[in-house]
Amino acid sequence: MVAGISDYLKKIWALSIKDMRLYYFKGPTIVMGVVMPMFLWLAFMIGSSPSIGSAVAMLLSISSFFAASSITPVILPWETRQKTLEMILARPITIELVLIGTCLASMLYGVFVSLVIIAIGIFLGVCAANIPVLIASILLSSICYSFMGLLFSAIPSDVPADAVLLSSVVRMPLIFISGVFVPINRLPILMRPLSYVSPLTYYADIINDLYIGRSTFSLGIDFLVLLLFTIILGIFTIETNRRTIIKRL
Amino acid sequence: MVEAIGLYKSFGSVEAVRGVSFSVSRGEIFGLLGPNGAGKTTTIRMITGLLRPDRGRAFIMGIDVHRDPIEARSHIGVVPEVSNPYVDLSVWDNLVLIGKLYCIPKETIIERGKSLLEELGLYDRRSSKAKTLSKGMRRRLLLAMALISDPEILFLDEPTSGLDVFSARKIRSMITGLRRNGKTIVLTTHNIDEAGMLCDRVAIINKGKIIAEGTPDDLRIRYGKYIEIKVLFDNSIDSSVLNEFRDHYNVTCDERWVTIICEKNELDEVLDKIMNIKHRLDLRIKDLHIESQSFEDIFVRIVRGE
Numbered sequence: 001m002v003a004g005i006s007d008y009l010k011k012i013w014a015l016s017i018k019d020m021r022l023y024y025f026k027g028p029t030i031v032m033g034v035v036m037p038m039f040l041w042l043a044f045m046i047g048s049s050p051s052i053g054s055a056v057a058m059l060l061s062i063s064s065f066f067a068a069s070s071i072t073p074v075i076l077p078w079e080t081r082q083k084t085l086e087m088i089l090a091r092p093i094t095i096e097l098v099l100i101g102t103c104l105a106s107m108l109y110g111v112f113v114s115l116v117i118i119a120i121g122i123f124l125g126v127c128a129a130n131i132p133v134l135i136a137s138i139l140l141s142s143i144c145y146s147f148m149g150l151l152f153s154a155i156p157s158d159v160p161a162d163a164v165l166l167s168s169v170v171r172m173p174l175i176f177i178s179g180v181f182v183p184i185n186r187l188p189i190l191m192r193p194l195s196y197v198s199p200l201t202y203y204a205d206i207i208n209d210l211y212i213g214r215s216t217f218s219l220g221i222d223f224l225v226l227l228l229f230t231i232i233l234g235i236f237t238i239e240t241n242r243r244t245i246i247k248r249l
Numbered sequence: 250m251v252e253a254i255g256l257y258k259s260f261g262s263v264e265a266v267r268g269v270s271f272s273v274s275r276g277e278i279f280g281l282l283g284p285n286g287a288g289k290t291t292t293i294r295m296i297t298g299l300l301r302p303d304r305g306r307a308f309i310m311g312i313d314v315h316r317d318p319i320e321a322r323s324h325i326g327v328v329p330e331v332s333n334p335y336v337d338l339s340v341w342d343n344l345v346l347i348g349k350l351y352c353i354p355k356e357t358i359i360e361r362g363k364s365l366l367e368e369l370g371l372y373d374r375r376s377s378k379a380k381t382l383s384k385g386m387r388r389r390l391l392l393a394m395a396l397i398s399d400p401e402i403l404f405l406d407e408p409t410s411g412l413d414v415f416s417a418r419k420i421r422s423m424i425t426g427l428r429r430n431g432k433t434i435v436l437t438t439h440n441i442d443e444a445g446m447l448c449d450r451v452a453i454i455n456k457g458k459i460i461a462e463g464t465p466d467d468l469r470i471r472y473g474k475y476i477e478i479k480v481l482f483d484n485s486i487d488s489s490v491l492n493e494f495r496d497h498y499n500v501t502c503d504e505r506w507v508t509i510i511c512e513k514n515e516l517d518e519v520l521d522k523i524m525n526i527k528h529r530l531d532l533r534i535k536d537l538h539i540e541s542q543s544f545e546d547i548f549v550r551i552v553r554g555e
């Protein structure tokens with residue numbers, strides 16, 4: 001039993017390392033996961049003059065979000081196109097292990113990018129009020145957003161650009177309704193319900209709390225809702241991908 | 250070692266596989282031979298647990314493939330029909346990745362990987378990215394990847410199709426070498442000669458059904474009792490002269506060439522008749538061929554349902 005679990009973990013890790021080596025430095029990943037949120041942030045910075053603390057908080061929120069959700073959408077279309085999917089699935093692994101490996105790689109991408117931004121913040125003299133809470137929120141939200149990205153690969157297309165486009169179309173508006181740039185209580189009243197169903201809202205709320213002491217919900221609520229999102233998205237995306245992956249053969 | 254029981258699979262209205270059953274015993278090379286679209290790939294995918302059959306079951310070493318795919322697949326190596334190694338990883342890293350998915354100790358991977366690459370003529374290219382390899386080299390790498398776990402059973406879907414002569418020969422000799430080491434191999438091919446050359450037993454599959462099964466020699470004896478006699482006369486002959494053959498044999502006449510297909514035990518009789526015509530019309534025989542029908546002709550006839 002224990003040997004069984006450690007074998008699973010080894011296999012997931014091997015798959016995940018493969019994904020990291022193959023996808024971390026691919027053009028679309030860097031553009032959609034790192035460059036794009038940076039530009040969005042810069043565009044907002046030019047129009048306003050927030051404190052360094054809130055500038056770092058904004059960059060951290062959107063970067064974790066984009067980075068963690070930028071790898072999961074492209075891997076399956078890419079592997080379908082490269083004709084490696086059937087080759088890898090014929091090994092003693094399951095579709096679930098492949099998907100979890102993918103999510104792990106994507107999630108760690110989010111974590112790495114977040115750590116870089118935290119380091120930049122420290123360099124500029126701003127730091128989160130509570131480091132363990134910061135780390136926990138980055139880990140949990142990165143898992144959540146990597147599952148969210150996986151949602152876009154449930155469409156059995158073999159054109160990675162399709163998944164990239166679709167995921168961007170969905171992720172972009174979320175930035176504006178999740179209290180990253182504009183606090184939720186200053187959003188038009190009609191848009192507020194939307195912000196409550198965005199998983200980014202709760203992570204951004206934690207980050208704002210930790211960096212500038214402004215929050216809409218308590219930390220407990222934030223973590224609880226993020227956890228719920230993670231569980232629901234996790235089950236839902238793995239199940240839908242499990243069904244459609246066969247159509248990719 | 251491998252058992253397929255009544256496998257069915259349809260895709261929408263296409264019935265790809267309609268009740269395929271066979272079993273393969275230890276150390277045997279079993280060939281699924283059939284034209285394109287016959288259902289070979291679908292069958293292999295069901296047996297290796299990639300596709301769930303609509304009906305029927307598949308076992309590998311007694312393990313139900315769809316109950317316990319991980320355990321079943323840990324005993325097999327697979328080279329799918331259309332597949333690639335990871336082109337952005339090196340030859341060596343591709344091998345190591347696969348080795349890790351079987352949880353093989355590092356030293357074993359290194360040792361086996363080295364000897365496999367040497368045997369398949371890829372050792373010099375071990376640090377090259379797979380994208381720099383030719384199609385034949387990639388297929389050889391895929392074979393090495395399928396063998397890194399030293400599996401008891403190997404599944405090869407069209408292992409040599411579309412390859413250069415050198416790679417095809419290398420893969421075939423690897424296959425015969427593996428048989429000597431007691432491996433069980435299930436391969437598919439649409440190349441009749443390949444099946445005749447490599448396989449201990451062949452099942453001919455067409456339109457999703459197995460329509461004949463046996464050793465290549467069995468099939469040759471069962472379906473290959475016909476021979477073909479070709480005679481070249483010095484003058485063209487009128488085809489009405491051949492009427493006396495028509496009742497019994499398949500005869501065609503093309504100017505001076507006459508071709509007669511008959512059963513082996515009729516050879517003597519047919520040759521007599523040919524000599525008769527020769528004397529009657531005062532012809533001379535310039536050339537004569539007598540051939541058993543090739544495996545290919547047999548295959549074509551079985552598939553046509555003759």
Ligand SMILES: Nc1ncnc2c1ncn2[C@@H]1O[C@H](COP(=O)(O)OP(=O)(O)O)[C@@H](O)[C@H]1O
Nearest residue numbers: 260263265283284285286287288289290291292
């Ligand atoms: N994933 C699929 N979706 C729809 N039809 C399929 C699929 N796979 C195979 N088929 C159909 O099933 C039939 C058998 O295909 P296949 O097993 O690939 O044959 P073979 O390998 O003998 O050439 C073909 O008519 C093919 O078009």
Ligand SMILES: [Mg+2]
Nearest residue numbers: 289290291330
């Ligand atoms: Mg095929």
